[in-house]
Amino acid sequence: MTVQEVGQPRKRKEDARLLTGRTQWTDNLTRPGLLHVMFLRSPMAHARIASVDVSAARGMPGVVAAFSGQDFAAEQGSLPCAWPVTEDIVIPDHPPMAVDEVRYVGEAVACVVATDRYRAADALDAIEVDYEPLPAVVDMNEALASDSAKVHEAGNKAFSVTITSGDIEAAFRDAPVVIDRTYVQQRLIPSAMEPRAVMADTDGESFTVWSSTQIPHVLRVMLAVVTGIPEHRIRVIAPDVGGGFGSKLQVTAEEVLCLLLARKLGKPVKWGESRSEGNLTVHHGRDQIQHVRLAADSDGRVRGLQVGLLADMGAYLMLVTPGIPMLGAQMFNAIYKMDAYEFGCTGVFTTKMPTDAYRGAGRPEATFAIERVMDELAAELGMDPIEVRRRNWIRHEEFPYTTISGLTYDSGNYEAATEKALALFGYDKLRAEQADRRDRGDPVQLGIGVSTFTEMCGLAPSRMLGEANYGAGGWEHASVRMLPTGKVEVITGTSPHGQGHVTSWSQIVSDALGVPFDDITVLHGDTAIAHKGMDTYGSRSLVIGGVAVVKACDKVREKARRLAAHLMECSPDDLDFAAGAFTVRGTEQSRTIQELAYAAFTAHDLPEGVEARLDSDATFDPDNYSFPHGTHLCAVEVDTETGMVKIRSYVAVDDVGTVVNPLIVEGQVQGGIAQGIAQALFEEAVYDAEGNLLTTTMADYLLPSAADLPNFTLDRTETPATSNPLGVKGVGEAGTIASTPAVVNAIVDALRPYGIHDIRMPCTPERVWRALEGVRR
Amino acid sequence: MPRITVTVDGVTYEEDVEPRVLLVHLLRERLGKTGTPVGCDTSNCGACTVLLDGKSVKSCSVLAVQADGCDVVTIEGLGTSGSMHPMQQAFHEEHALQCGYCTPGMVMAAIDLLRENPDPSEETIRQGLEGNLCRCTGYCNIVRAVRRGAQEMGQAVTRS
Numbered sequence: 001m002t003v004q005e006v007g008q009p010r011k012r013k014e015d016a017r018l019l020t021g022r023t024q025w026t027d028n029l030t031r032p033g034l035l036h037v038m039f040l041r042s043p044m045a046h047a048r049i050a051s052v053d054v055s056a057a058r059g060m061p062g063v064v065a066a067f068s069g070q071d072f073a074a075e076q077g078s079l080p081c082a083w084p085v086t087e088d089i090v091i092p093d094h095p096p097m098a099v100d101e102v103r104y105v106g107e108a109v110a111c112v113v114a115t116d117r118y119r120a121a122d123a124l125d126a127i128e129v130d131y132e133p134l135p136a137v138v139d140m141n142e143a144l145a146s147d148s149a150k151v152h153e154a155g156n157k158a159f160s161v162t163i164t165s166g167d168i169e170a171a172f173r174d175a176p177v178v179i180d181r182t183y184v185q186q187r188l189i190p191s192a193m194e195p196r197a198v199m200a201d202t203d204g205e206s207f208t209v210w211s212s213t214q215i216p217h218v219l220r221v222m223l224a225v226v227t228g229i230p231e232h233r234i235r236v237i238a239p240d241v242g243g244g245f246g247s248k249l250q251v252t253a254e255e256v257l258c259l260l261l262a263r264k265l266g267k268p269v270k271w272g273e274s275r276s277e278g279n280l281t282v283h284h285g286r287d288q289i290q291h292v293r294l295a296a297d298s299d300g301r302v303r304g305l306q307v308g309l310l311a312d313m314g315a316y317l318m319l320v321t322p323g324i325p326m327l328g329a330q331m332f333n334a335i336y337k338m339d340a341y342e343f344g345c346t347g348v349f350t351t352k353m354p355t356d357a358y359r360g361a362g363r364p365e366a367t368f369a370i371e372r373v374m375d376e377l378a379a380e381l382g383m384d385p386i387e388v389r390r391r392n393w394i395r396h397e398e399f400p401y402t403t404i405s406g407l408t409y410d411s412g413n414y415e416a417a418t419e420k421a422l423a424l425f426g427y428d429k430l431r432a433e434q435a436d437r438r439d440r441g442d443p444v445q446l447g448i449g450v451s452t453f454t455e456m457c458g459l460a461p462s463r464m465l466g467e468a469n470y471g472a473g474g475w476e477h478a479s480v481r482m483l484p485t486g487k488v489e490v491i492t493g494t495s496p497h498g499q500g501h502v503t504s505w506s507q508i509v510s511d512a513l514g515v516p517f518d519d520i521t522v523l524h525g526d527t528a529i530a531h532k533g534m535d536t537y538g539s540r541s542l543v544i545g546g547v548a549v550v551k552a553c554d555k556v557r558e559k560a561r562r563l564a565a566h567l568m569e570c571s572p573d574d575l576d577f578a579a580g581a582f583t584v585r586g587t588e589q590s591r592t593i594q595e596l597a598y599a600a601f602t603a604h605d606l607p608e609g610v611e612a613r614l615d616s617d618a619t620f621d622p623d624n625y626s627f628p629h630g631t632h633l634c635a636v637e638v639d640t641e642t643g644m645v646k647i648r649s650y651v652a653v654d655d656v657g658t659v660v661n662p663l664i665v666e667g668q669v670q671g672g673i674a675q676g677i678a679q680a681l682f683e684e685a686v687y688d689a690e691g692n693l694l695t696t697t698m699a700d701y702l703l704p705s706a707a708d709l710p711n712f713t714l715d716r717t718e719t720p721a722t723s724n725p726l727g728v729k730g731v732g733e734a735g736t737i738a739s740t741p742a743v744v745n746a747i748v749d750a751l752r753p754y755g756i757h758d759i760r761m762p763c764t765p766e767r768v769w770r771a772l773e774g775v776r777r
Numbered sequence: 778m779p780r781i782t783v784t785v786d787g788v789t790y791e792e793d794v795e796p797r798v799l800l801v802h803l804l805r806e807r808l809g810k811t812g813t814p815v816g817c818d819t820s821n822c823g824a825c826t827v828l829l830d831g832k833s834v835k836s837c838s839v840l841a842v843q844a845d846g847c848d849v850v851t852i853e854g855l856g857t858s859g860s861m862h863p864m865q866q867a868f869h870e871e872h873a874l875q876c877g878y879c880t881p882g883m884v885m886a887a888i889d890l891l892r893e894n895p896d897p898s899e900e901t902i903r904q905g906l907e908g909n910l911c912r913c914t915g916y917c918n919i920v921r922a923v924r925r926g927a928q929e930m931g932q933a934v935t936r937s
Contacts, residue, residue: 018876019861019865019884021811023812025878028805193816193912193913242814666918670917698821699821705907707904707906709915712915
């Protein structure tokens with residue numbers, strides 16, 4: 001009896017290497033004669049570059065070359081933006097190395113290439129740059145004022161868009177309840193633990209670029225487009241990549257410049273960023289001001305929702321910068337039914353690091369706003385926040401359901417997930433304790449936060465991306481090949497960096513081909529091996545890439561069936577496939593798939609039209625997004641004397657559809673929750689009025705440690721997706737999307753009796769204490 | 778240029794190093810010990826943690842010359858050929874790593890934590906690993922792994 005692999009908590013194949021230090025981080029790699037690159041970066045947020053003098057650096061010991069932006073001007077092109085969200089969007093020229101003007105602190109203005117990193121660092125000090133300061137533009141509202149200094153000649157507005165569905169005026173006209181709130185999604189620094197690194201080499205004709213990237217395939221295309229080097233002469237390798245969270249979904253200045261340096265010098269070069277450099281120059285996340293208005297009836301039924309966003313683009317539009325707020329456009333209405341919806345968004349240029357994808361990308365922002373406002377509605381009506389949600393959410397029997405924003409949710413069961421979460425949480429008991437503490441005037445108040453979220457995942461159906469004017473498709477590719485000895489090589493177009501695809505894909509293939517888990521290997525992240533792919537982001541890998549693996553296996557099995565029928569002299573229809581073997585129905589006669597792999601290899605006796613190989617490839621392009629959902633409940637204790645917030649318990653019931661590996665799913669949810677909590681309580685990228693980043697180190701930008709976080713109680717419901725044959729929905733972003741509003745709702749819930757209805761994130765002890773001081777006076 | 782003698786993972790090296798060279802750069806760039814990564818430049822993240830004469834240090838905050846005459850153990854020197862150290866094994870069993878970048882430092886810090894407290898509570902583990910940051914796991918499984926590693930190591934001592 002074979003056990004089905006899908007659903008088993010398999011320990012990861014990836015671990016042994018990572019646990020024993022036999023790693024291939026880009027910065028570990030070397031080449032004969034390798035040179036080290038360092039960049040000199042602008043200390044000014046906005047300035048004209050009057051001159052750059054690298055001559056003194058060129059003469060220093062160990063220095064092979066030094067260049068300014070002028071030296072790259074003819075060949076460096078412009079960093080790409082692949083998502084022009086409107087026809088009249090302003091996409092400014094974005095030179096990888098600044099030539100005439102710098103527009104954020106950290107922008108590269110010169111570089112040194114030396115025999116080691118210490119010599120390179122010494123030589124950076126010898127470069128002289130003459131800046132003529134220009135005014136910094138830091139605040140989005142000020143940037144849009146008519147008298148504001150300009151970030152770009154075309155002005156500070158990148159784009160503006162409004163989408164309406166239903167009669168929004170009617171929804172608000174005479175509405176018994178209108179909630180009107182403004183929330184700030186603070187700027188975040190993604191902070192993958194592995195800093196970025198790039199190595200580039202050339203044989204004089206072709207180029208290889210190793211990069212700590214999530215997107216080797218997209219990067220290859222874009223490097224060709226940006227530099228003009230023909231695509232077939234560029235190979236991109238993403239070796240071991242230490243986390244991404246969207247921050248390595250980018251085509252970076254350093255990748256382009258290292259490639260150009262390898263070409264200029266004809267030698268291998270490597271750049272590895274320091275954390276301080278990374279905080280300045282890895283794209284940032286979030287940074288929106290959200291104006292949200294919600295109209296409701298007095299029984300809590302939502303009539304309409306109006307959302308107006310200001311989204312900080314930073315100084316330039318990078319790969320998907322303008323698309324990030326637009327990924328939230330269809331998500332503010334979330335799991336709720338309503339009559340009308342309006343979404344407006346203006347993208348604003350400032351003299352700060354550009355923003356772009358960060359775990360959840362547009363969807364956490366949307367979820368935060370709606371889940372916060374639903375709590376405000378409940379408070380306004382004196383209703384339990386669960387009850388107000390229950391009155392508005394899509395009931396399980398209503399699926400598939402087309403929402404007011406036009407998405408069709410294929411499946412879900414919000415009732416089931418919520419019931420399970422409430423029971424695990426001990427909701428009623430905690431409410432009783434809360435009432436008791438309030439009655440006693442306990443200085444430590446209890447707050448309960450609710451977040452019933454959904455997200456659109458599995459990015460994305462190519463047709464829908466086309467409608468959104470995105471510059472690429474959303475399909476994924478896989479190859480599966482049986483080797484002569486019966487082992488299996490899987491090649492995936494996804495590019496894992498911690499998600500455990502090697503393990504999960506092995507489980508999928510084991511079931512599909514009846515081959516032992518340990519006989520399967522998975523190759524990825526090298527455009528010369530995995531020649532097609534759309535890479536890893538947007539909780540897409542399993543939902544699209546995993547399904548491509550299934551489809552490739554289906555084809556291999558059908559080839560094997562024809563071969564088996566030929567060898568056993570029967571019709572393919574007379575064969576049953578089970579446990580890795582084809583058996584002639586009603587007989588003992590069978591061939592294992594391994595035997596067939598060998599027969600295909602020897603090719604001594606192949607049927608007409610069957611090639612000498614047992615392999616296949618497939619692409620999968622879904623018809624729809626997937627829609628994971630869940631209910632997260634958070635209890636916090638707020639010390640009203642110190643402002644300290646302590647998470648007392650956290651329960652998450654997630655529905656990610658069919659689960660391939662519960663161990664990996666739990667890990668994703670745990671890590672995701674931690675990242676969402678980090679936004680709620682700890683993290684913020686802070687710029688001063690002159691555009692200087694104040695949080696350049698991990699001493700200033702506070703990632704939570706083990707001591708700052710609790711354990712989480714996790715459970716699942718399982719409502720399979722109907723939009724793919726595995727029934728999977730994706731899990732990479734769920735925790736992060738759900739947890740931020742759960743925590744902030746809990747804090748506000750604790751403080752509501754004091755007349756406080758919002759705390760700006762991160763809800764630090766100081767902010768909580770100041771809010772309390774404000775109402776005490 | 779000062780000459781130092783340092784033993785790393787059981788092999789003794791004699792190296793001429795500039796006084797300013799960090800231990801982690803000696804390990805990674807001179808001795809090829811790339812199992813120890815660098816995650817920050819302010820000694821906050823702990824990814825580069827190694828044992829220096831048995832005690833955990835962040836090797837980005839130690840000069841190579843300070844390691845003169847010392848014994849360094851990195852993640853590559855744990856366990857024996859063919860079998861992982863109980864703490865490495867526990868991290869595998871409990872799915873305590875995702876991208877794996879913080880893992881070498883986390884494992885080394887955990888081993889040092891047990892040196893001081895062979896049977897730590899969850900709270901002690903959380904406090905003890907405060908100087909090692911992980912962005913993937915949310916720490917739940919790391920804490921579990923350290924508990925498990927402690928139990929395994931305790932048993933290993935009892936058995937021997």
